[in-house]
Amino acid sequence: MQINKNFLAACAVALAAFAVTAPTAAQAQTQPTGPYISGALGVTQPSDWELTGGTISTEQESDMGFAGAIALGTKLSPNWRAEAEFSYSNADADNFSGTSGSGDTTMYGLMLNAFLDLPTGTQWTPYIGAGIGGAVVDFGDLSPVGGSRVTDADHVFAYQGIAGVTYQIDDQMGVFTEYRYVNTADRDMWTDSNVGLSGEGGEHRIMVGLRWSFGAPTPAPKPVPVAAPAPAPAPKPAAKPAPKPEAPRNYLVFFDWDRSVLTDDAKAIIQAAAANSKTMAVTRIETTGHADRSGTDAYNLRLSQRRAESVKAELNRLGIPSGEILTRWKGEREPLVQTPDGAREPQNRRVEIILAK
Numbered sequence: 001m002q003i004n005k006n007f008l009a010a011c012a013v014a015l016a017a018f019a020v021t022a023p024t025a026a027q028a029q030t031q032p033t034g035p036y037i038s039g040a041l042g043v044t045q046p047s048d049w050e051l052t053g054g055t056i057s058t059e060q061e062s063d064m065g066f067a068g069a070i071a072l073g074t075k076l077s078p079n080w081r082a083e084a085e086f087s088y089s090n091a092d093a094d095n096f097s098g099t100s101g102s103g104d105t106t107m108y109g110l111m112l113n114a115f116l117d118l119p120t121g122t123q124w125t126p127y128i129g130a131g132i133g134g135a136v137v138d139f140g141d142l143s144p145v146g147g148s149r150v151t152d153a154d155h156v157f158a159y160q161g162i163a164g165v166t167y168q169i170d171d172q173m174g175v176f177t178e179y180r181y182v183n184t185a186d187r188d189m190w191t192d193s194n195v196g197l198s199g200e201g202g203e204h205r206i207m208v209g210l211r212w213s214f215g216a217p218t219p220a221p222k223p224v225p226v227a228a229p230a231p232a233p234a235p236k237p238a239a240k241p242a243p244k245p246e247a248p249r250n251y252l253v254f255f256d257w258d259r260s261v262l263t264d265d266a267k268a269i270i271q272a273a274a275a276n277s278k279t280m281a282v283t284r285i286e287t288t289g290h291a292d293r294s295g296t297d298a299y300n301l302r303l304s305q306r307r308a309e310s311v312k313a314e315l316n317r318l319g320i321p322s323g324e325i326l327t328r329w330k331g332e333r334e335p336l337v338q339t340p341d342g343a344r345e346p347q348n349r350r351v352e353i354i355l356a357k
Contacts, residue, residue, distance in 0.1 A: 015097020065091025
């Protein structure tokens with residue numbers, strides 16, 4: 001139907017305008033973690049579908065209807081989340097093979113959905129997803145269907161594909177809009193004249209909703225500054241001057257969550273370590289990368305490697321040869337602060353620099 005195409009085009013224009021005019025974050029928006037709840041409302045357009053059985057063969061066309069959904073979910077990793085969702089949709093029948101019709105079709109769905117979030121470094125996060133589950137399809141007085149009426153319901157297998165985008169308002173609240181295609185297995189029904197019919201039907205849905213996350217991220221602390229060496233005491237007239245204290249041999253470089261890029265404070269600490277290594281008896285420089293427990297073991301091991309290599313690259317830039325640097329990475333295995341699995345702990349996102357004798 002032409003009205004459907006016009007509506008979808010209007011939605012696309014509205015979303016594009018919102019994307020252009022809405023403010024974007026100057027820095028990467030901190031993404032929420034842990035469990036969340038969401039709710040959405042929107043419109044649905046059932047596809048045309050054939051009703052066949054016995055001597056009856058007719059095509060049902062439906063008007064645009066409305067849809068709603070609520071879901072409980074959780075963030076599994078920085079990119080993956082899963083949820084359980086209950087949805088509802090209703091649309092009136094328009095005609096049956098060109099003959100003006102009446103009645104409506106209602107769908108109650110219970111789905112398990114999985115989503116892949118695609119971070120952009122801004123408050124906008126596109127995502128794609130899929131779900132499987134079951135649905136109850138209620139046929140309310142569909143008429144005329146082969147000279148009869150259908151008032152029946154059926155339990156069917158259901159599945160859906162989803163594509164959308166989230167705009168993160170703050171650490172916990174996000175607004176999202178998405179397109180869904182919902183489909184089911186063949187729906188079986190009986191007419192009032194006791195004729196068995198079946199037919200397969202999908203729905204196109206456009207939804208807008210809010211998502212509230214219960215696990216707001218912990219803000220990253222400022223890096224711990226390295227204490228400057230204390231000045232040497234004034235010499236006594238007849239005594240030997242006290243030796244100047246040795247510069248520190250251990251340094252900690254901290255990173256933002258899920259990042260391996262050096263901050264300005266981190267570069268200052270590395271510069272101090274490089275400068276002191278040139279004035280001390282140093283046989284090698286050890287750099288060991290670590291991560292917190294907010295991701296998987298494998299992901300955190302690779303992240304700690306990238307952090308250690310970032311520190312090594314900065315030492316190279318400051319004139320320390322690669323042959324004098326021993327680089328290690330240990331993921332989440334040796335935390336500075338003990339935390340439960342999945343927790344974000346700023347002091348565990350670090351690289352330890354040791355000026356070995």
